[in-house]
Amino acid sequence: MSRLAEFRALEWLLATKKSELQFIKVNPQLMRELEFESKLNELLAEYKFSLWHVLSIFEHENQSTLNAIDQQPLPLPAPPRYRTRQSKYYKNPHTGEVVAAKNTLNNTVRSWIEQYGRSEVESWATAWSVCGHQPDL
Known part of the structure; x- marks a missing residue:
């Protein structure tokens, strides 16, 4: 330049x-x-x-x-933003067998669906697990 x-x-x-x-x-x-x-x-x-x-x-x-600020205790971590899926209990009236499953991909529930049909197996659902323990059946 x-x-x-x-x-x-x-x-x-x-x-x-x-x-x-x-x-x-x-x-x-x-x-x-x-x-x-x-x-x-x-x-x-x-x-x-x-x-x-x-x-x-x-x-x-x-x-x-x-x-x-450094001497204060750390805040608790935030709870997860999603709710965990709760177990559903199926009681087979033919055999008396009870299965806890979170969805119908469970092997036992799937075999029952193939054998008896989805609507009938869904009618066997007895309770949702709200507090994490198996209900009295």
């Missing part, structure tokens, strides 16, 4: 940055931040503190807060 082209590019960049600066100067949020900074510096000078002292105080408070 020639020196003239480099000069023109820098001139253009300077012009765009000056226009951005003009917009930023009238920003009310910037005005509030500048006012806060000047008041903070006046307050620091009045009490003969430096910004380093203030930051070290806040850092010490943050560190003690983090230590207190």
